[in-house]
Amino acid sequence: MNDGIVLVGFMGSGKSSVAQALSQQTSLPVVDLDRLIETTTGQTIPTIFSTQGEREFRHIETTCLRQVINMPAIISTGGGIVLSEENRHILKASFKTVVWLQADFDTYYKRITEDKQNSRPIANQSSKNDLAKIEQERRVLYEAVADVVIDVSKLTVNQIASQMLESI
Numbered sequence: 752m753n754d755g756i757v758l759v760g761f762m763g764s765g766k767s768s769v770a771q772a773l774s775q776q777t778s779l780p781v782v783d784l785d786r787l788i789e790t791t792t793g794q795t796i797p798t799i800f801s802t803q804g805e806r807e808f809r810h811i812e813t814t815c816l817r818q819v820i821n822m823p824a825i826i827s828t829g830g831g832i833v834l835s836e837e838n839r840h841i842l843k844a845s846f847k848t849v850v851w852l853q854a855d856f857d858t859y860y861k862r863i864t865e866d867k868q869n870s871r872p873i874a875n876q877s878s879k880n881d882l883a884k885i886e887q888e889r890r891v892l893y894e895a896v897a898d899v900v901i902d903v904s905k906l907t908v909n910q911i912a913s914q915m916l917e918s919i
């Protein structure tokens with residue numbers, strides 16, 4: 752069982768920032784799965800979506816998830832990691848602590864629209880209503896893999912990291 756911490760949650764839940772704060776508090780390195788996908792393929796996530804499609808992206812995502820199974824690290828995942836049964840199984844079977852960073856849809860949406868650094872194909876292609884539906888559908892999947900759930904809507908990144916370390 753991997754003793755690291757895996758962060759799951761919808762786009763805009765703050766996985767990457769919380770991972771950095773956790774890394775500082777635990778001295779474990781951060782592995783950002785989206786960045787690993789980009790370095791492995793030599794392509795950005797939007798390019799993979801536009802040239803190869805979501806199906807292929809999900810395939811690569813699973814391959815990269817398998818690569819980090821034995822890495823003691825803070826692993827920040829993409830929001831769609833829970834979509835496949837295979838990934839959910841890997842998360843449950845291989846990692847001691849999977850944390851769902853949970854908030855209400857409006858919190859995610861505000862952060863997604865304000866974030867000019869990351870281009871998110873799923874968010875760019877969807878209306879606000881469609882994105883809200885996607886978020887609703889995924890809740891049960893995050894819940895299925897989570898050992899710990901943290902409400903991130905009213906806490907700072909450092910508070911989230913501290914609360915998480917207290918509860919595991």
Ligand code: S3P
Nearest residue numbers: 761762785829830831871872873
């Ligand atoms: C996705 C979320 C993204 C990235 C890709 C697909 C999703 O990661 O993996 O654009 O399906 O929710 P973030 O959650 O880090 O934005």
